[in-house]
Amino acid sequence: MQQIQAEEEYERRGRLKVFLGYASGVGKSFRMLDEGRRRRERGQDVVVGAIQPKTSPDIEAVLKKLEVIPLRMAGGAAVMDVPVILERHPSVCLVDGLAYDNPPGSSNPSRWQDVNQLLDAGISVITSVNIQYIDELRDRVERITGKRVGQTVPRSFLNSADEIVVVDAPPEMCITRADGQIDPGSAGPAQKLSELREIALLFAADVVDRQLEAYLQRTGTPQTFGAQERIMVCITPRANAGPMIASGRRNADRFHGDLTVAYVRQPEISAADQAALDKNLEIARAAGAHIEILDGEDAIGTILKFAHEHGITQIFVGHSTRLRWWERLTGTPLDRLIRGANDIDVRVFPH
Numbered sequence: 001m002q003q004i005q006a007e008e009e010y011e012r013r014g015r016l017k018v019f020l021g022y023a024s025g026v027g028k029s030f031r032m033l034d035e036g037r038r039r040r041e042r043g044q045d046v047v048v049g050a051i052q053p054k055t056s057p058d059i060e061a062v063l064k065k066l067e068v069i070p071l072r073m074a075g076g077a078a079v080m081d082v083p084v085i086l087e088r089h090p091s092v093c094l095v096d097g098l099a100y101d102n103p104p105g106s107s108n109p110s111r112w113q114d115v116n117q118l119l120d121a122g123i124s125v126i127t128s129v130n131i132q133y134i135d136e137l138r139d140r141v142e143r144i145t146g147k148r149v150g151q152t153v154p155r156s157f158l159n160s161a162d163e164i165v166v167v168d169a170p171p172e173m174c175i176t177r178a179d180g181q182i183d184p185g186s187a188g189p190a191q192k193l194s195e196l197r198e199i200a201l202l203f204a205a206d207v208v209d210r211q212l213e214a215y216l217q218r219t220g221t222p223q224t225f226g227a228q229e230r231i232m233v234c235i236t237p238r239a240n241a242g243p244m245i246a247s248g249r250r251n252a253d254r255f256h257g258d259l260t261v262a263y264v265r266q267p268e269i270s271a272a273d274q275a276a277l278d279k280n281l282e283i284a285r286a287a288g289a290h291i292e293i294l295d296g297e298d299a300i301g302t303i304l305k306f307a308h309e310h311g312i313t314q315i316f317v318g319h320s321t322r323l324r325w326w327e328r329l330t331g332t333p334l335d336r337l338i339r340g341a342n343d344i345d346v347r348v349f350p351h
Helices: 002-012 028-041 057-063 082-088 111-120 135-145 155-159 171-177 189-219 241-254 271-286 299-309 325-330 333-341
Strands: 016-021 046-050 072-074 077-079 092-095 124-130 163-166 230-234 258-264 290-294 314-319 345-350
Touching (some): 028 046, 028 057, 028 092, 028 124, 230 241, 241 258, 241 345, 258 271, 258 299, 271 290, 290 299, 314 333, 333 345
Parallel strands (some): 016 163, 230 314, 314 345
């Protein structure tokens, strides 16, 4: 029943395609509009919902071949006219400037939320965004470019994309058209653009991996692989979480992977254990890990279920070197975890 409901929800919702740029001048807006033009020529009902205020001659030429829904003024700013688009209800809406913030008093604070509203109404959206405007990548891009942006799109929204395209271009072209995006520094512009390009490619690969994961979940197909390393550190109130999380962070960074810290909720824990758990979770937050609080009477079964459903490739656990007498006869929870992990690597941290 859950699979049927998930599939029905997926079919009702519009499709989201993202043209992802790693610097100004790669041509993502033109690629977005040109795809809209080609779709319209094939008979699809396509409109332009929003475009950047300053456009180049090649973009102006494509816009003349498309239906444009005019922006409306709100709070002294030009915003996408979502009510008109919803009433018009095209098959596809082209939306540039995904990270724009709407003025106070708007029904949605940000343009990406406007896009989400169109998707919920069954309208497919083709949009564009640069990696500097992705919230979780902003600090990393800032260290390379020396520039910080104020408007962002959450990574979780882009993870829901049905298709993502990295708009590539030679670094020389980006340098001449970057309009001061990159500050001069110890590394040359070409090297910095190569670093930004790598971030964009890895981000796109992760979105594709999540698309596959969502498909497998909708269809009830077990996932036994992932496009990159996904490390899960399992903690308890008494675990020596610091070294485990630090090791997980290093491995995730080395392989451009994800780090998740998971805790299986325990009923009626003591105040001391709660304080220890809160400290461990704070370490996880400081390391930039995804935190998952899991519910289940069988801790090992709960961990394994989550790991298999989310494509985890490595599990880090702490384990006491002292065995109780019954564990010598029946085996430890760690033995169960290793047996059930199948092709997931399990790394044990003695304590």
